[in-house]
Amino acid sequence: MGEQNSGGGKSKGEKAVKATKKAAVKKAPEVVKKAAAKKVAVKKAAPAKKVAVKPAKAESATALVRRARRINRELAEVYPYAHPELDFTNPFQLVVATVLSAQTTDLRVNQTTPALFAKYPTPEDLAAANPEEVEEILRPTGFFRAKTKSVIGLSKALVEQFGGEVPGKLEDLVKLPGVGRKTAFVVLGNAFGRPGITVDTHFQRLVRRWRWTDETDPDKIEAAIGALFPKSDWTDLSHHVIWHGRRICHARKPACGACPIAPLCPAYGEGETDPEKAQKLLKYEKGGFPGQRLNPPQSYLDAGGKAAPPLGAG
Numbered sequence: 001m002g003e004q005n006s007g008g009g010k011s012k013g014e015k016a017v018k019a020t021k022k023a024a025v026k027k028a029p030e031v032v033k034k035a036a037a038k039k040v041a042v043k044k045a046a047p048a049k050k051v052a053v054k055p056a057k058a059e060s061a062t063a064l065v066r067r068a069r070r071i072n073r074e075l076a077e078v079y080p081y082a083h084p085e086l087d088f089t090n091p092f093q094l095v096v097a098t099v100l101s102a103q104t105t106d107l108r109v110n111q112t113t114p115a116l117f118a119k120y121p122t123p124e125d126l127a128a129a130n131p132e133e134v135e136e137i138l139r140p141t142g143f144f145r146a147k148t149k150s151v152i153g154l155s156k157a158l159v160e161q162f163g164g165e166v167p168g169k170l171e172d173l174v175k176l177p178g179v180g181r182k183t184a185f186v187v188l189g190n191a192f193g194r195p196g197i198t199v200d201t202h203f204q205r206l207v208r209r210w211r212w213t214d215e216t217d218p219d220k221i222e223a224a225i226g227a228l229f230p231k232s233d234w235t236d237l238s239h240h241v242i243w244h245g246r247r248i249c250h251a252r253k254p255a256c257g258a259c260p261i262a263p264l265c266p267a268y269g270e271g272e273t274d275p276e277k278a279q280k281l282l283k284y285e286k287g288g289f290p291g292q293r294l295n296p297p298q299s300y301l302d303a304g305g306k307a308a309p310p311l312g313a314g
C-alpha cells in the first residue's frame, strides 16, 4: 500500500482537488431534497422524484468533498449489503477468481470456479495441474488458454516465492503473473482487510459522471478519489460505486429516473428519467433478479437478494 495516497496527503489532495475543480460543475446540481430512497429496499430502487438541476457556480473543493461523501453515504444506505461479487473462501481463491474475471462477468467466473477449486484446492495442486485439464474447466470464462497460463503461473509463483501463501502486500502481489494493481487492491481490501480503491470500468465511468475527477488514467483516478475520502472508507466506497454502476448507473442506459442519488448527480438526465421506464432498466436485485454470487453473504439474502444459479441452470 506504500504507493497509495492516503486520505490526508496534502499535496496529492490538492492536486486531486485541482483536477476535480476544473471539471467541476458547469451545471452541478443543488441538492433540493433528500434522496427519495433511504430504505434498504432490495425489491425496488426508489425513484428520484423531483430533481431540480440548477446551473451552479464552480464547486469549491470543500463542497466537492461534502458532495462526494454524501453520495457515498446515500449509496451505503441503498446497498448496505454491498460485497465483492466473486465467490471465494480464502485469499488464494480470490486472487485466482479476480484474474479469471478479466473480460467476463463475475457471474460467469462464479459459475466456473467451483469445479476448479474442487479439483485444485491449493496453490500446490494448481501449480502441478495438467494445463489441458485446466483449460477445459476455464473454457466458459473466455480467453481460457491465457487464463490457464496465468493461474498456473500464479500458483507456481505462490509456491516457489511465498511458501504457498498469498502475500498481503501490494508490492508482492503485483509481482505475481497476471496480477495488476486493480487485482491486488481487490485482494488486499477483501481478503486482508487493507483499504484499497478498485478502479474498474464502473468506477471510472461513475466518478466522471459525478465530476469527482476528470482524470482518465486509473492510477490518477485512484489518487484523486483517495484524496476525497478517509482511507478507512476506500474498500466500501469501491463496492458502493461498482454496485451502483452495475445495477442503476449503466454505461449506455443509466436509469436516472430510478436513481436514489439523482439530486446529487451532475449527470442526471444522461439516461432515462421517466420513473417507470427507468425501473425496467434496473439489474440484479434492484430489478428483482438473482445476483452474481452463487454463495452471497447472509446479509444479502436477508435483504431479499437471490443467489445466482450454477452453470447451465439458467
Ligand code: SF4
Pocket: 209, 248, 249, 250, 254, 255, 256, 257, 259, 260, 261, 262, 265, 266, 267, 268, 269, 270, 271
Ligand atoms: S447518471 Fe443518472 S443513474 Fe447515474 S448516478 Fe447520475 S442520476 Fe443516477
